[in-house]
Structure formats: C-alpha cells, structure tokens
Amino acid sequence: MGKVICVANQKGGVGKTTTVINLAASLAAAQKKTLFIDFDPQANATSGVGINKDEIKKTIYDAIIGEVNIRDIMIDIEPEFLKGYLTVVSASPDLTGAEVELIHFENREQKLKEAISDITREYDYVFIDCPPSLSLLTVNALTAADSVLVPVQCEYYALEGLGQLKRTISLIRQRINPELKVEGYLLTMFDSRNRICHVVANELKTYFSEEVFETIIYRNVRLAESPSHGKPILLYDVKSIGAQTYISLAQEIIARNGGD
Amino acid sequence: MGKVICVANQKGGVGKTTTVINLAASLAAAQKKTLFIDFDPQANATSGVGINKDEIKKTIYDAIIGEVNIRDIMIDIEPEFLKGYLTVVSASPDLTGAEVELIHFENREQKLKEAISDITREYDYVFIDCPPSLSLLTVNALTAADSVLVPVQCEYYALEGLGQLKRTISLIRQRINPELKVEGYLLTMFDSRNRICHVVANELKTYFSEEVFETIIYRNVRLAESPSHGKPILLYDVKSIGAQTYISLAQEIIARNGGD
Ligand SMILES: Nc1ncnc2c1ncn2[C@@H]1O[C@H](COP(=O)(O)OP(=O)(O)OP(=O)(O)O)[C@@H](O)[C@H]1O
Ligand SMILES: Nc1ncnc2c1ncn2[C@@H]1O[C@H](COP(=O)(O)OP(=O)(O)OP(=O)(O)O)[C@@H](O)[C@H]1O
Ligand SMILES: [Mg+2]
Numbered sequence: 250m251g252k253v254i255c256v257a258n259q260k261g262g263v264g265k266t267t268t269v270i271n272l273a274a275s276l277a278a279a280q281k282k283t284l285f286i287d288f289d290p291q292a293n294a295t296s297g298v299g300i301n302k303d304e305i306k307k308t309i310y311d312a313i314i315g316e317v318n319i320r321d322i323m324i325d326i327e328p329e330f331l332k333g334y335l336t337v338v339s340a341s342p343d344l345t346g347a348e349v350e351l352i353h354f355e356n357r358e359q360k361l362k363e364a365i366s367d368i369t370r371e372y373d374y375v376f377i378d379c380p381p382s383l384s385l386l387t388v389n390a391l392t393a394a395d396s397v398l399v400p401v402q403c404e405y406y407a408l409e410g411l412g413q414l415k416r417t418i419s420l421i422r423q424r425i426n427p428e429l430k431v432e433g434y435l436l437t438m439f440d441s442r443n444r445i446c447h448v449v450a451n452e453l454k455t456y457f458s459e460e461v462f463e464t465i466i467y468r469n470v471r472l473a474e475s476p477s478h479g480k481p482i483l484l485y486d487v488k489s490i491g492a493q494t495y496i497s498l499a500q501e502i503i504a505r506n507g508g509d
Numbered sequence: 510m511g512k513v514i515c516v517a518n519q520k521g522g523v524g525k526t527t528t529v530i531n532l533a534a535s536l537a538a539a540q541k542k543t544l545f546i547d548f549d550p551q552a553n554a555t556s557g558v559g560i561n562k563d564e565i566k567k568t569i570y571d572a573i574i575g576e577v578n579i580r581d582i583m584i585d586i587e588p589e590f591l592k593g594y595l596t597v598v599s600a601s602p603d604l605t606g607a608e609v610e611l612i613h614f615e616n617r618e619q620k621l622k623e624a625i626s627d628i629t630r631e632y633d634y635v636f637i638d639c640p641p642s643l644s645l646l647t648v649n650a651l652t653a654a655d656s657v658l659v660p661v662q663c664e665y666y667a668l669e670g671l672g673q674l675k676r677t678i679s680l681i682r683q684r685i686n687p688e689l690k691v692e693g694y695l696l697t698m699f700d701s702r703n704r705i706c707h708v709v710a711n712e713l714k715t716y717f718s719e720e721v722f723e724t725i726i727y728r729n730v731r732l733a734e735s736p737s738h739g740k741p742i743l744l745y746d747v748k749s750i751g752a753q754t755y756i757s758l759a760q761e762i763i764a765r766n767g768g769d
C-alpha cells in the first residue's frame with residue numbers, strides 16, 4: 250500500500266505535470282486511491298485540475314515548514330466522477346522561498362517525507378510533481394519517494410540531461426534513501442513523423458532497456474488543451490489518443506506493482 | 510554599445526535556449542559583435558553550439574565565484590563562417606551548487622554583473638540563457654541585464670506563469686536594478702493549425718500590447734534537430750522557417766535598438 254512515486258526531470262517542459270495529472274486521474278478511474286502533491290512553485294498541477302490558486306490559503310509549503318497538517322489541505326478532485334479516488338495537495342509560489350529557508354534546517358532533505366509519512370498508507374499511489382531543477386525541492390521529493398518516474402521528451406536536449414539525473418538519483422540512494430528505485434523512463438510528445446523521435450526512442454531503449462515503459466505518450470493537442478479547461482484528459486476528451494495512452498500507462502503501472 | 514539581454518521564463522521548455530543560440534547567431538551573421546553566456550546548470554546552450562562539456566575546465570561558475578577572469582573562458586563559435594562575431598561562455602552542472610554557495614555573500618545578486626562588467630562594452634549584444642526557475646541564478650541574470658526577453662510558448666501553462674515573472678521583474682527593478690526594461694515577449698512554437706496558439710497569441714497581445722515582438726517563432730522540426738548537430742539553425746538549414754524567423758527577430762531587435 251501507499252507507493253510514493255516522484256515524477257522528476259530537470260529538463261523543462263518534458264511533460265512532468267501532464268503525466269502527474271493524467272496518470273493520477275487514470276489510476277483513480279481504475280479505483281486506485283490516488284493522491285498527488287504539487288511540489289513546483291509554478292503550481293501548474295494545481296491549476297491544471299481546475300483549482301483556483303488565489304482561493305487556497307494553505308499549501309504544501311505550509312506543511313513542510315510545519316505550520317499545518319497535510320490532512321487539512323487536501324482537496325478532492327471531480328468527486329462526482331472519481332468518487333473520492335483522486336485527492337490533491339496544491340502548491341504556491343512560496344515554495345521558491347522554501348529553497349532558501351530549508352537550508353538552515355538540520356534535516357532539510359527530509360521535510361517533505363516527514364510531512365507525508367502519516368498519510369501515504371491510506372492511498373494506493375502518491376505522486377509528487379517536481380520543478381525543472383535538481384535543487385532542494387527535487388531532493389526532498391526523491392528522499393520521500395519509493396521510486397522515480399522520468400518523463401523524457403523525444404528531443405535532443407531531454408536525452409542529454411539524463412546522465413546528470415541518473416547521478417543525482419544514485420547520490421540520493423547512497424546518502425539518504427537507499428530504497429529509491431526507478432519506476433521507469435517514459436517517452437513523451439512522440440511524433441512518429443519526426444526522425445528525431447525515433448532516434449531518441451532507440452537511444453533510450455539502448456541505455457535503459459527494460460526500465461523504459463512500453464507505453465509511449467504521443468504528441469496530442471488535446472493534452473495541451475485540457476489544462477485550460479481545468480480537467481484531466483480523461484474528463485476533457487476520453488476518446489483522444491492522449492487519454493488512451495495515459496490509461497494504458499496506468500494499466501502498465503498497476504501490472505508492474507502486483508496488479509489487479 | 511554592449512546591450513545585455515537576459516532571456517528568462519521560469520516555465521520550462523518554452524524556447525529560452527533555442528532563442529539565445531539562434532538570435533545570437535543571427536545577430537553575428539549581421540556583423541553585430543555578440544556574446545552569449547550559458548547560465549543554466551543543464552548547459553544546453555553550451556552543447557547546442559557543439560562545445561563538448563567534458564573538455565571545458567572552467568566555466569561561468571568559476572567566474573562568478575571569482576576564480577577566473579571571464580576573458581579567459583571565452584570560446585569563438587564557427588570562426589570561419591561568423592568571423593569572430595559570435596563568442597560563448599559555457600556553463601556546467603556546478604552552477605546548481607552556486608545557488609547555495611552564493612547565499613552567504615553580502616552582494617549575492619550582483620556576482621554575475623561583477624564578472625561581466627569589464628567586457629560588455631566590447632560587444633554590441635550580450636545574451637544570458639537562464640534556467641527554468643526564479644531562484645538566485647535568474648535573479649543574478651536580471652540584475653546584470655539592461656533588459657529581459659521573455660519567450661512564451663503558445664500553450665496554457667506558459668501564459669499562466671507570466672504574472673509571477675512580471676512581479677519578479679518589478680521587484681528586481683525596485684530593489685536592485687532600476688534600469689531593467691522588458692525587451693519584449695516572444696511567441697514561440699506557434700502552430701497555426703492549433704486553436705490554442707491563436708488564443709494565447711491574442712491574450713498576450715491584449716495584456717502586453719506593444720511589448721510583444723512582431724516576429725513569431727513557428728514550430729519547426731529543424732529547430733529541434735539543429736542542437737544534435739551542434740550548430741545554430743543558420744548553419745544547419747538556413748532556408749528553414751526556423752532560420753528565417755530568427756533572422757527576422759534579429760532585424761527587429763536591431764531596429765528597436767536604433768540599429769543600422
Ligand atoms: N503528449 C503531449 N502532447 C502535446 N502537448 C503536451 C503533451 N504533454 C505535455 N504537453 C504540453 O507541453 C507543455 C509542457 O508540458 P508540462 O508542462 O507538463 O511539462 P513539465 O515537464 O511539467 O514542465 P516544467 O518543466 O515547466 O514543469 C504543456 O503546455 C503541456 O500542455
Ligand atoms: N520553434 C520551435 N520549433 C520546434 N521545436 C522547438 C522550437 N523551439 C524550441 N524547440 C525544441 O523544444 C525543446 C525546448 O526548447 P528549449 O530547450 O530551447 O527551451 P528552454 O526554455 O530553454 O528549456 P529549459 O526550460 O529546460 O531551459 C527543445 O528540444 C528544442 O529543440
Ligand atoms: Mg511542470
């Protein structure tokens with residue numbers, strides 16, 4: 250119970266937030282009790298499911314500095330459709346300040362892990378959406394996680410950054426979180442008409458072989474449209490390729506984690 | 510002489526690096542003496558012009574902590590074609606550590622400005638490629654700059670983050686750099702077949718009116734291919750739409766800055 254999966258890649262714009270929202274919603278639709286935590290000061294995962302950032306008084310920032318209990322800042326998403334299977338903890342721009350504020354704490358890498366330790370047992374899956382960097386926020390997420398899911402956009406720069414990410418994951422595993430595994434590398438924004446997508450896909454499979462998810466996420470404009478409607482793709486356009494690929498990713502993750 | 514333009518947006522993957530490399534190369538081809546500084550620990554702007562990161566001993570990191578003079582770490586790019594009009598200062602992953610190391614300095618926001626103050630007069634344009642965050646590295650770049658160029662991907666999340674960026678720019682202007690102006694907002698990855706691109710373009714022109722560049726950068730696969738060949742688009746495929754749009758952006762910037 251309660252697998253914590255951090256979705257991270259320091260390369261910007263590779264589909265971290267899109268993966269957290271749509272994978273979490275697909276698992277909820279499969280009646281897995283799912284929580285996601287927006288841990289990016291941009292708070293895209295918060296607005297992407299229709300939460301109005303200006304109405305939220307307390308966010309994950311307040312939980313990691315110890316001012317609120319995480320149980321008091323959870324929000325149920327699409328309750329009529331997902332019947333309480335999808336819960337969200339939102340973020341705010343204050344998180345940028347946390348990078349500096351946390352420096353002075355003894356156990357600064359463990360703050361997120363401490364804030365969520367009471368509640369992970371109550372969920373089948375807990376996702377953490379990371380900012381595009383390898384700084385203290387992402388280190389906190391890697392420390393709190395059982396595994397890390399790495400979205401890889403099918404482009405040159407995204408491939409180039411994987412070495413740096415792999416080194417950071419090994420460092421965290423050696424120093425702070427020995428149990429940290431790789432959930433998988435996920436190809437995103439794949440466009441079969443572009444030669445470069447096939448090159449990147451082949452390289453990824455060569456370097457990371459069975460750690461690469463079978464499911465590939467295709468470039469699909471409906472995925473880019475759904476956040477402006479504040480809905481996961483499943484509720485915005487369930488027949489779209491985008492929805493279908495995230496449903497199949499959810500099934501692959503369920504199967505990899507002992508199924509049913 | 511010596512206009513310093515910082516290219517920034519905390520949203521990841523919006524085309525910051527692609528804009529720095531290709532705008533700088535287009536200005537160099539127009540015989541403007543141009544320098545760009547890679548200030549992102551991912552060092553994409555460094556590899557995007559064919560520099561092998563493993564061969565570089567000293568980078569901008571060493572210059573801002575005061576160990577080297579910036580004159581000693583400059584690299585001429587494509588000297589036969591651009592005849593010394595394009596020079597680069599590379600980055601390295603060490604920059605991630607600088608965020609923490611600089612915290613203890615009195616004038617931590619001014620480190621980049623100090624490192625480059627001797628040399629900006631020798632160039633017509635100096636660009637700074639920023640990481641996808643509003644942390645101390647981007648604050649250093651905004652402090653060192655005369656103006657900021659903001660690439661805006663034609664998608665919902667990119668538009669959403671502009672409010673936060675605008676507030677940060679005003680704060681820097683009030684507290685540290687009163688001369689900081691906005692060079693302009695640049696629409697990137699525009700695909701006229703996608704409704705969302707037209708929506709974002711209209712919103713941008715409504716909110717920021719004459720600050721939006723006339724030039725629009727279209728989505729063009731050749732722009733995504735050129736970094737894997739280590740060449741600016743001008744040298745990879747000068748007839749492509751990608752090359753043409755960055756040439757026209759260079760002309761627009763020259764005209765806006767009283768140029769000939
Ligand atoms: N498969 C896809 N097809 C089309 N558009 C996509 C796809 N996945 C993501 N997008 C769009 O691409 C942009 C980048 O995706 P997203 O914001 O999820 O990436 P990210 O890695 O979370 O970015 P950041 O590094 O800023 O946190 C968004 O505008 C999103 O809507
Ligand atoms: N106009 C364009 N058409 C097609 N692809 C593009 C275009 N501009 C950029 N790209 C590609 O999109 C990806 C993101 O662009 P880029 O890396 O320049 O963004 P960035 O803002 O610098 O990202 P980061 O936030 O990680 O620093 C890259 O793979 C790049 O090659
Ligand atoms: Mg994101």
Ligand SMILES: [Mg+2]
Nearest residue numbers: 525526549553
């Ligand atoms: Mg970049």
